[in-house]
Amino acid sequence: MANKQPDAAPDRARERLDAALAPVSGSLRRAGLITAGGSLLWLPQAALVAWLLASLIAGSADRGTALLAAVGFALLGALRAAFQILADRILAKAADRVLARERAVLVAREGRRAPMAAGPRSAELAALASEKLNTLEPYILRYRPAQMRVFTVPLAILLLSFTISWAAGVILLVAGPLIPVFMALVGMAAREASERQMDEIGTLNGMLLERIQALVDIRLLDAGEQVARGFEERAESLRERTMAVLRVAFLSSTVLELFSALGVALVAVYVGFSLLGTIGFGAWGTPLGVGEGVFLLLLAPEFFQPLRDLAAAWHDKASATAVARDLVKAEAVAPVEILGTGAGAVPLPMPDGPALVSVRGLEIGLGGAQRIAFPDFDIACGETCALLGPSGRGKSTLLSALAGLLPVAAGRIEIGGQPLDADRADRWRMSVGWIPQAPHFFSGTLRANLRLGDPEAGDAELLAALRTAHAEEIVERLPRGLLSQLGETGAGVSGGEARRLMIARAALGKLPVILADEPTANLDAQTAEVVTDGLLALAEAGATLIVATHDETLAARLGRRIELGGAA
């Protein structure tokens, strides 16, 4: 919800908003002009009404006059509606383009961010990319054209009023510009208030969500009634505080209404007195005619309308600026990208020569100034290696770099004697099975998750792979077996089970290289042993095993130890 911290860089948010709209600036200008033109169509409509009413009084009207004026009024009104529909269509398309582009950029950038590097949380990014970005739509559809009208329509009406009556012109001239002045004064309070109101709803939602998440506990304690009452009280006190702010905030729009009402009333009174002959000044030379008077009266509300539209769209602007601020914040995180595109490629052939992986003078940074240096080593095909070292020494970082998921700051990683670069990273990864500490399960069935990368694998092969990984019993335990839904809303699997399923996935692909990150962390001895057995089964089938771990029991079962040294 609205950001309550003082704006570090409001200008940057505004610049970012302009940048987002830059590709459609032509459309925005065109649509703005069309809506301004639509507003100005009111002038001939008003003229027709004034003409008819004046000739009715003068007695010069007949049925033809009435019909002409009424039909003309209706046709011009229809044209006005057509203008609006045209402008709105242009704006809707422009908004769509802006949203499509912003989302594509965000998804592409964040999807290529190195998983080890610091970045915004995915839940925050999802909120930003979905509903938050959607708030740019009302900004584009309402605020921008209103802004355009504010600079054109009142000016045109003012000039026209002056040509008829300088007194009416002066009334508008005084009342009009005073509005922004007063609004600016009250508007500061209003902005805070509108944000506060959003906060209020946000806080109320937050309160509701945290209670819903605690409902199991609440029921077990039989505290439901107590919690509901407490929630009611909190909501009531929030409402009182919000209303106190709104009382001030609504003054801003009241000032606007007051001045526009006074402006219209003054014009009406001036015109009325002029027509009666009580007032003899204000018009040029001749006294004000009835038609001119009616015309002026009809113009006056339209003079204020763009300002009122702009005020009504104020909230849209505030939300759009908040979104721009979030975009700036997400973009400010230094981009550390994975190597390659992550697209499918032909797997790298395993080298015949001595070294599958060679590390020379390697240093890795994670976006910050700090770098981690690693010792040189070679790993041959078919070896089983433990990367050992105290936590914080960069075991997981090294593993990520070996997979091309992190760029190298200095030195090099070679695969089969060739440097691991963007071109080869995609092909290299196709040969690697990756077993992270906390694997992510995609929403969908367990089978779809296991077949990621091998979509045509059959169930028989799947079961064989699960057997290799000692993971059959996990599938048996799940209510719907391979068809169980995983992911956030699906059946849960424990940390050890998740890793065994990842081992099964690697077994399914018959991948020649396995990189595992702390596969036995947070597991009891029994489960750790099952996971280790699964990994070794892959090695027996010929895979090269590289395991980052601090588990000595696991390391002892591997063929080789690579110590990453003491001091960081």
Added chain:
Amino acid sequence: MRPLLPILKLVWSADRAAFLRGIALAVVVLVMGVALLGLSGWFIIAAGAAGLAGTGAVFDVFRPSAGVRFLALGRTAARYGERLLTHDATLKALAALRVRLLRGISAAPYRSLLRLRGAEVLHRLTADIDALDGVALRLAIPLLAGALVLAGSLAALTWLVDSRVAAWSVFSLALGATLALIWAARRSDRPSRMAEAAGRAFRVRLVDHLRGRAMLAFAGQLDMSRQAVLKADARARRERLTLARTERRTGAVVSLTATFSAAGALYIGAELALRGEISPALAALGFFATLGMAEVVGPLRRAMREIGGMRDSARRVLRWLPGQDLPRSRPETAPPNDPEAGLELVDLSVSALPEGPELAEGLSLQILPGETLALVGRSGAGKTTVLDVAAGLIAPRAGEVRLCGRALVQWEERALRHHLGYLPQRSALTSGTIGEALRLARPEASDAELHAVLTAVALDAVVARIGGLQARLGEGGRGLSGGESRRLALARVLLRAPDVLLLDEPTEGLDRATAERVLNGIRAACPKSAILIAAHRAVERDWADALHSVG
């Protein structure tokens, strides 16, 4: 409209007075707007006619001009009041809706509650309630106020001007607005639903794409996944464009209605004036008042845009709102409870999900007051499910649970919770002070009792450090570490000293020394409880009097 009716009823009953006051002032605002335009128009034409006829000197200018000023100022003041009152009514309705929802959800079955922990479900629930916030402010109040004003205008214009002008203006506006509203509701229903579904797919895929990007890179599917994410977005945007088109068209219908209505009023008035039936000034009044009445339909545009989404959200939210009353009473013919019988599981079979495989088949055991029994077995064997069943959260596949000699199904829910304490695997805290968090279990507990249970779970030092019982926790218990908030939840359960205590891996994440201290604290706090613990660690098994293997 059907799904919206219960929501409207709820909003209405939240605070009838506030709602009625809001409508009343909305009517005043609209009436004054119509009157202001009508009077100004009449005044100018009448003044013009008087000027031309040379009777300007005797024309009463003061009452009309005072009327214009009064209406201008009065309308502004009424508008201010209206905005305050309708917002007040909305905020009340908003809170009422959430309170009802909270009560409704708290009566939902245990498995549904577990499902509600998912971020996506919660996200949707929030979005739905937010969508319904506009039901009063943007739909009900403008609609009712508009209808009242149109009805009043019909009478007033008939009296002041002519019945034909009045009938044309009011009925053309009402017809146009009604048609536009019905059309918008029908046309936006499907795209609203589809846009919502596509938006959800976009979010789910995006989170999958971001959290699983390493996995996707290894599968060579990072780019495919990115395209799938954008495809969902393209679908959502296409539906939103459809919605925007409907909105444009209804907007055009509304503005055409206003234009034709005013043009008709102008022509009918002029025709009547030409025939000499009414004065030109009254013809002007009719026309200007009709222009003013267009303000009645304007605010409905926003409702037309949102009505499809509102209906979609209402359908989902209604599922969570409780019906009238929850029949939770249990049979009264239960044997008297006998605390000496402790907890008995008789020939129990359980399964984690209704269609899931059977776990812990034929489990029978009894725990007497003061005894501790540990369930052991590999993970996934069903220890947690046995506890869930013993706590009455889910029904057993077969067999029975007896608490204090009485079958669980014979217990009345409230009494059951006071005799049986359960610390599940995951507990959640809410924001508030430590004292408030603990007193959820026993509102009347003294500070000394609170300190005693905090000491029992080795939290005394932590709580003293952060500021004692008055220390505030953030949302979800922020301010304590994961292990600490779990111990706080444990303390809360201990505060009741229930006859039967079920604990699911209570010392997870604690070092051995602290774990021993906490376990001894549990027994000291509840010396007479029959304790059943799902044990994971050696320290828990060592603490128990006996072990029972599951699976």
